[in-house]
Amino acid sequence: MNFTDYTFLVIAIGTAILGAVCGMLGSFAVLRKQSLLGDAISHAALPGIAIAFLITGAKESNVLLLGALISGLVGTFWIRGIITKTHLKSDTALGLILSLFFGFGMLLLTFIQKQPNANQAGLDKYLFGQAATLLIADVYLMAIVTGLCLFVLLLFWKEFKILLFDADYTKTLGFNTKFIDVLITSFIVLAIVLGLQTVGVVLMSAMLLAPAAAARQWTNSLSTMVILAAVFGAFSGVFGTVISASQNNLSTGPVIVIVAGVFVLVSFVFSPSRGLLFKQIRFMKNRRDLELYKTLSFMHHIAETHEDISHPHSIKLLNNFQGFTRKTLQELEEKNYITISGLNWSLTPEGFEKASNLYNQNFKDE
Amino acid sequence: MSNPIAIKVDDLTVAYNYKPVLWDIDLEIPEGVLMAIVGPNGAGKSTLIKSILGILKPIAGSVSIYGKPYKKQRDLVAYVPQKGSVDWDFPTTALDVVTMGTYGALGWIKRPGQKEKKAALEALEKVGMLPFKGRQISQLSGGQQQRIFLARALVQNASIYFMDEPFQGVDATTEIAIINILKELRKAGKTVVVVHHDLQTVPEYFDWVTFLNVKKIATGAVKDIFNDDNLTKTYGINFKVSVNK
Numbered sequence A: 001m002n003f004t005d006y007t008f009l010v011i012a013i014g015t016a017i018l019g020a021v022c023g024m025l026g027s028f029a030v031l032r033k034q035s036l037l038g039d040a041i042s043h044a045a046l047p048g049i050a051i052a053f054l055i056t057g058a059k060e061s062n063v064l065l066l067g068a069l070i071s072g073l074v075g076t077f078w079i080r081g082i083i084t085k086t087h088l089k090s091d092t093a094l095g096l097i098l099s100l101f102f103g104f105g106m107l108l109l110t111f112i113q114k115q116p117n118a119n120q121a122g123l124d125k126y127l128f129g130q131a132a133t134l135l136i137a138d139v140y141l142m143a144i145v146t147g148l149c150l151f152v153l154l155l156f157w158k159e160f161k162i163l164l165f166d167a168d169y170t171k172t173l174g175f176n177t178k179f180i181d182v183l184i185t186s187f188i189v190l191a192i193v194l195g196l197q198t199v200g201v202v203l204m205s206a207m208l209l210a211p212a213a214a215a216r217q218w219t220n221s222l223s224t225m226v227i228l229a230a231v232f233g234a235f236s237g238v239f240g241t242v243i244s245a246s247q248n249n250l251s252t253g254p255v256i257v258i259v260a261g262v263f264v265l266v267s268f269v270f271s272p273s274r275g276l277l278f279k280q281i282r283f284m285k286n287r288r289d290l291e292l293y294k295t296l297s298f299m300h301h302i303a304e305t306h307e308d309i310s311h312p313h314s315i316k317l318l319n320n321f322q323g324f325t326r327k328t329l330q331e332l333e334e335k336n337y338i339t340i341s342g343l344n345w346s347l348t349p350e351g352f353e354k355a356s357n358l359y360n361q362n363f364k365d366e
Numbered sequence B: 001m002s003n004p005i006a007i008k009v010d011d012l013t014v015a016y017n018y019k020p021v022l023w024d025i026d027l028e029i030p031e032g033v034l035m036a037i038v039g040p041n042g043a044g045k046s047t048l049i050k051s052i053l054g055i056l057k058p059i060a061g062s063v064s065i066y067g068k069p070y071k072k073q074r075d076l077v078a079y080v081p082q083k084g085s086v087d088w089d090f091p092t093t094a095l096d097v098v099t100m101g102t103y104g105a106l107g108w109i110k111r112p113g114q115k116e117k118k119a120a121l122e123a124l125e126k127v128g129m130l131p132f133k134g135r136q137i138s139q140l141s142g143g144q145q146q147r148i149f150l151a152r153a154l155v156q157n158a159s160i161y162f163m164d165e166p167f168q169g170v171d172a173t174t175e176i177a178i179i180n181i182l183k184e185l186r187k188a189g190k191t192v193v194v195v196h197h198d199l200q201t202v203p204e205y206f207d208w209v210t211f212l213n214v215k216k217i218a219t220g221a222v223k224d225i226f227n228d229d230n231l232t233k234t235y236g237i238n239f240k241v242s243v244n245k
């Protein structure tokens, strides 16, 4: 595979744009804890593709995607209706619509494939995606939608942010929360529909959620999160395309999703503030510090009984206290809290001060 | 009291899933009072506030703020939701949350500028949270989060404040700080409505009280109606709080 090849470039740019727009919008889905929404929308889009084909007989992606967009929107706003009208749990409503539309879509696809003379080959690419079929026109469409999305995001940034954080409060301020919500959701539907040809119905929601979930790990600012998610998404698209292009038999969509998954994995393990690794390290360090301070405060206890705080005491005295090891003593000495001579230890003034502060702190916390 | 009526609720009935949660509530809250809403869990206290604020749509009845519907009087009203109603792991800072209090006055699309930032900083100062302005909100204690919510409402510079359990899960220092701010608001002639749980402190903190349990049990001056009789009617058990007046 030649990486300067025209087809390759089209696909790489297309998947990069797709990854970026999915990452941006996915941030909103992740923060609203609507992780099933992407799944529901993409599955809801499937019957639209089939119906559009049945009506027009066309195979051009634009016509089919228009069908997908319509049934995706219908499904999505139907879900919203169900949730607000019946107070079903949103997961239940999402699951319901998801399986209903997907089942109907599969039924239609089977029907289409059974037709003898229909020009039906290739509709099933919308199930798992086929990036190789991306044309430059598709990429233009993606770019236009992404640009529009970016514009709306910047325009309504303040409204999006406050709605995500506190919807009830937003309403009391006089904002039409329904409008903001419909705006976000519509763009999510649009992004998902655009991704169907490349990534497919089944994996599309991962494309939406993975970059955003990864980005959340690295930052505590919403704007940085959205930007990072877009970057992660774009990289997933490009890396995925490169990997699948160099391994002839791998289809692009799943590889992109796997790359995005790697971003998630790495982020959940290695992020400095939220990652598992550093949490574990901090936990161990805290526990070590705690052991150290416990020993120190026990020493302080003994030293207090004597007029001269730096009076040497025997290490043996510590024996009825279980928390100390030779290493603890060494560390305390390194920190200049105690001095050790032979079998005796004595507190330094620093050590005494530190230990009394420990007491005060504990007292204050209570 | 001869003050004008700040908030008037008429025949308000609210239901979730056809189950009535508030039943035919009539309520008049005079201007300038510091009022507690008390009642057991699930009595509909939060629902009452949300209905007054237009967050929930009632089945029947109406609400007016100084004689006009809430929609027309938004600028006069500020809301402090229950602390647990938002996700404190949201990626934002204390200052940013408080700045949200200026969004209503800004309206659509316009971004907060220097003026809004200054107002937010002043509100942070007022609740003693200025040193924490840049802090990620998940790194704040429960009491500090509550102060942030209060500051966000203070920025709105309203005449009427609704607060849903502002003392829930806060430390004693924060409780005193908050009640002092509420009393200051009252002194400035504002009306403050607070969902409150600790019955012992009602006479000390508030001058007006509403007993609520699906229906309105009683409303009026604390010194007149805060008694064992109303408490028993509201909480359904024989209630004896020895209130030292």
Ligand SMILES: Nc1ncnc2c1ncn2[C@@H]1O[C@H](COP(=O)(O)OP(=O)(O)O)[C@@H](O)[C@H]1O
Pocket (backbone or CB within 6 Å): A087, B016, B017, B021, B039, B040, B041, B042, B043, B044, B045, B046, B047, B048
């Ligand atoms: N979103 C909701 N959907 C259905 N029922 C609700 C909802 N919110 C509250 N309720 C019910 O309405 C009743 C009153 O709730 P609420 O106003 O929160 O009470 P309080 O604030 O006095 O504890 C409770 O029985 C509660 O279970």
Ligand SMILES: [Mg+2]
Pocket (backbone or CB within 6 Å): B045, B046, B047, B082, B164
């Ligand atoms: Mg409540």
